[in-house]
Amino acid sequence: MTEANTLPPDEAPQKLKYYQKGTFTVGNRLVSEDERAVQASQDRSNALTSGHRACQGCGEALGARYAIDAAMRATGADLIAVNATGCLEVFTTPYPETSWQLPWLHSLFGNAAAVATGVAAAMRVKKKNTRVVAQGGDGGTTDIGFQCLSGMFERNDDVLYICYDNEGYMNTGVQRSSATPPTARTATTPAMGPEPGNVFGTGKFVPKIAVAHNIPYVATATVADLHDLEHKVIKAMSIHGARYIQISVPCPLGWGAASCDTIKLARLAVECGLYPIFEAEHGRVTHARKIRRQVPVREYLKLQKRFAHLFRDGVDDPRILHLQAICDAHIAEYGLLSEDDELSGVPNGA
């Protein structure tokens, strides 16, 4: 991290609270300054301030703070954020309050990518170096905003689009989105009938679709691995053109999980293979994060009420095996357990 990319504390938009935590999480003060996470440093911008109205344990609030603070550092706070309709928009900006310490624009549910394109075009024509980040939930990204997102990718507009994936329409009361995993219970896929919960389908994994657009940079991340998430955002901001990062952000309310389990669930989703963490550049997967300790998907599912019907009467639903098969396929596809060189076993997107 270069000096130019670091905001001195007195120039940070807002003085921040210093969170002291254990070595494994946020406030790692035992390592050298260079190695500390943006979130652990005193000069972080605190772009999304505390005091917003997110639920306790909200993964999206965490994800947004990590991501935007990292982007603020990478751009010297010369950044504009565009936001789709959704939880993040609603809980951060109940007028006349706002939690955003950077210029921020909300327009509609389905057009964040296109609005960001407009902002980037304005910066180009004004010959300003101000960078643009668009953000939305999985509903605003994989469903209603998908056409605008694909258009933005195809034109290679200079925008980093961040999708906070909590696997459903949480803002409207937990309905199914195209990012909802198979068998999960939502308000529109109730745990009833012969096949309770969401049906098995081919699903829509937008990171792969983003890779297929041959854009400069695509990555997945989680709120469980702070250094990885921040690294990817900072890397994304070092690149011009269309970039896409999808962050797994568990939703305690929608998933029926304990507020204190948000980070644990994000970690388990990766460790069981359900949420592969990888990077791709110009249509080719370049790096996949190895699984440190593989866990059966059962352990991940058990912590969430949205999968409770899979364990009814103490009997495992056979569809758990199908979910395990999805995890195993991810592990094989991205070489998540391979001990070889990181690139081996990773498919080339092209």
Place this chain on the structure above:
Amino acid sequence: MLKQIEGSHAMAEAIALCRPEVICAYPITPQTHIVEGVGELVKTGELENCEFINVESEFAALSVAIGASAAGARAYTATASQGLLFMAEAVYNAAGLGLPIVMTLGNRAIGAPINIWNDHSDAMSMRDAGWIQLFAETNQEAVDLHILAFRLAEELSMPVMVCVDGFILTHAFERVDVPDQAQVDAFLPPYDPVQVLDPENPASIGAMVGPEAFTEVRFLAHYKQQQALRLIPAFSQDFAKIFGRAAGGLLRPYRIEDAETIVVAMGSVCGTIKDVVDEMRDDGVKIGAVCIVSYRPFPVEELRQILSSAKDVVVVEKSIAVGVGGPLADNIDGALRNLDKPPKLHSAIAGLGGRPIMRASLRRLFQMAVESPWEGAHFLDLNEHVVGREIHRVRKTRRSGSTAENILRQLAMASELPPG
């Protein structure tokens, strides 16, 4: 500079003279020649310092304009018909956010049945969105209204739609005086946004607003449009000083002195109506016309003054509020209410889906208003035979098929019948 030029290209040149910084559009007939025109000017470098963004839909087109405008760039887009409906959500949004975007609407019917020809249904569908809506009568006026639109939009921080009749204006070659850059620069100052996304001075735009403030926001939008009623004539006068001719104004009366019958209309049909008025004046009929330029805001006061002395008012409009009648007639009705002795109002729906509005038909219509006025909406040149047969057939036969296709079939059969 006087040119014999296609309307769309004249508009494209005028838009370029307004120095837009971000242009984005998706092609739709009959708007295409306008964006092709500006696209070419950007590509050749004639229009400097402008980003032309090719987008994947009209929804994205206006969304890009929203982002660009909020980030401080002068933004322009154009559409028509289904395209306007596809961007409808963003149309309301641009107005609610108070972004001074200028859009050309190449007026066209809305399907189904799909129809690419001119009427005003598209503009009417967005009449309450909060955009200023100006209607051009000629291509000269279309050119002038675009220049006025940018000035007006940016003065009020509110979006403006310039409505031009599809094909009738967009594709017609006319003699147009296309202004020069110095004239436009003298009239239109650089864009100075009232709200802007700026890292030096961060603001949140588009926050969630609850019941405690939403009414006030809408009131202020209404208030700003009322301001426009004052600004449009003032800017038109400014325009006249620089360009040597008036641009728009709120409305244009024609031969209304002592008129007992006044015809009200919008857009290119006003030319034909004026011709008919001239003919009837020659025959001694006391008739005049009013061409409305500003439909939103609606010039209620000016209309009351002009129309209060008439005996009959005939509204000729190219749209239908299905189940009600003519939307313009409704607005005129509103303007006339509470007058001590209001004129009788007669509503005519004409030219839907591009049906030609013939002088003879208008003459018959105006004559009828004088001699045997009607209630409700009259459909000019309606083929009552075809309609009657279709109503009868639908009543008799279940699964009678598609109305539009049936009518076309009937018409084809009718043309095969021997005359008489």
